[in-house]
Amino acid sequence: MTTRIIRAARRHRYAQIEMNAIEDTRLSWAARGLLIYVLSRPDDWRVITKHLVKQGNLRRDGIHSLLRELRKCGYVRRKTIRNKQGSFSGVDYYVHELGDQISPRTDLPYPAEPDPGEPDTARPDPAKPYGIPSTEVYLGTTTTTTTDTDCGGSGATAPGTHSLIYPESILAVEREAAEEFINSLPDALKQPVLDEWTGIIRAGAIRTSTIGCLRALVDRALDGRFTAERGVRIRHAREHQQRLKSVLEKAPDLPPPDETDVNVRRLREIQTRAARDKGDGVN
Numbered sequence: 001m002t003t004r005i006i007r008a009a010r011r012h013r014y015a016q017i018e019m020n021a022i023e024d025t026r027l028s029w030a031a032r033g034l035l036i037y038v039l040s041r042p043d044d045w046r047v048i049t050k051h052l053v054k055q056g057n058l059r060r061d062g063i064h065s066l067l068r069e070l071r072k073c074g075y076v077r078r079k080t081i082r083n084k085q086g087s088f089s090g091v092d093y094y095v096h097e098l099g100d101q102i103s104p105r106t107d108l109p110y111p112a113e114p115d116p117g118e119p120d121t122a123r124p125d126p127a128k129p130y131g132i133p134s135t136e137v138y139l140g141t142t143t144t145t146t147t148d149t150d151c152g153g154s155g156a157t158a159p160g161t162h163s164l165i166y167p168e169s170i171l172a173v174e175r176e177a178a179e180e181f182i183n184s185l186p187d188a189l190k191q192p193v194l195d196e197w198t199g200i201i202r203a204g205a206i207r208t209s210t211i212g213c214l215r216a217l218v219d220r221a222l223d224g225r226f227t228a229e230r231g232v233r234i235r236h237a238r239e240h241q242q243r244l245k246s247v248l249e250k251a252p253d254l255p256p257p258d259e260t261d262v263n264v265r266r267l268r269e270i271q272t273r274a275a276r277d278k279g280d281g282v283n
Contacts, residue, residue: 015040018097024073030058031069038095047076047093067093068180074100087224164190165238167198170210177211181218189221192228192235199230237277240270 008014017039022032037055038047052063070076074096081090164182166175178197182190197214200206206213220226228235244267257264 021075021097021099024099026073027069027075028066031066034063034066035070035075035095039097047095065180070095070099088222164194165198166194167201169201174211178214181211181214185218185221189226192231193217193221193226195231195234195238196226196228197231199234203230233277237274240277241274244270244274 015036017036021035021039024032027035034052037052038045049060049063049067052058053060058066067076071078077094077096078091079094080088081092082088166178170178178194182194185193193214196217200213201210217226247267257267259265259268
């Protein structure tokens with residue numbers, strides 16, 4: 001037999017890793033490389049994204065993308081860390097050598113919980129949202145429905161339907177990146193953050209990167225510093241449109257309205273504002 005793989009003598013620095021993890025074709029080569037590196041660390045080693053950035057040629061976003069890929073296949077799970085006041089202060093990563101290939105994840109050291117966001121305390125990009133914080137905060141909930149996808153190694157995007165409303169002006173590639181960031185948020189914050197982003201885009205307040213602005217908003221939302229400002233107007237305009245549409249659908253056969261009636265005049269004012277806001281770019 002011809003030896004083509006030359007191995008080092010097994011003395012002090014070597015690792016034993018489950019072959020299923022190495023041969024999992026759902027993962028990209030980059031994700032498998034990151035997984036092998038982490039699995040070669042001691043059992044009490046803590047995954048810190050800043051350390052991983054220093055070990056290779058990927059930046060923060062690249063590392064987060066690989067970690068998301070590993071999470072989709074069950075190799076990585078996250079637990080939210082909160083301080084004594086209950087505020088978000090980071091997350092812990094837990095790495096599983098077998099991923100989701102070997103039945104249920106009963107070995108988690110904590111109960112499964114919704115994924116709150118990326119564990120990074122780095123300051124947002126220079127593309128920051130500007131303005132005075134508002135005390136009016138959107139507390140509604142948003143539901144999302146997505147379909148199953150691969151772990152990301154094939155490069156396929158997940159087809160899915162959802163009720164989230166994105167800015168119409170963004171490009172397709174920006175929409176894909178935006179969905180990655182938005183999906184890291186709790187449902188109750190997804191649409192408010194998107195509305196604020198829409199308002200900032202329409203106001204022309206983004207100086208460098210549209211996606212960088214969204215990432216800054218998501219970071220603020222994850223650590224409890226997000227307040228709705230421009231997004232409040234976006235939400236109000238959309239709600240006016242929805243109410244108006246509901247009224248018109250419920251009474252399609254009514255006689256022409258009395259234009260002298262104060263309520264009719266008020267409704268016309270709402271219609272005019274809604275049309276103007278839609279022309280400004282409200283989805």
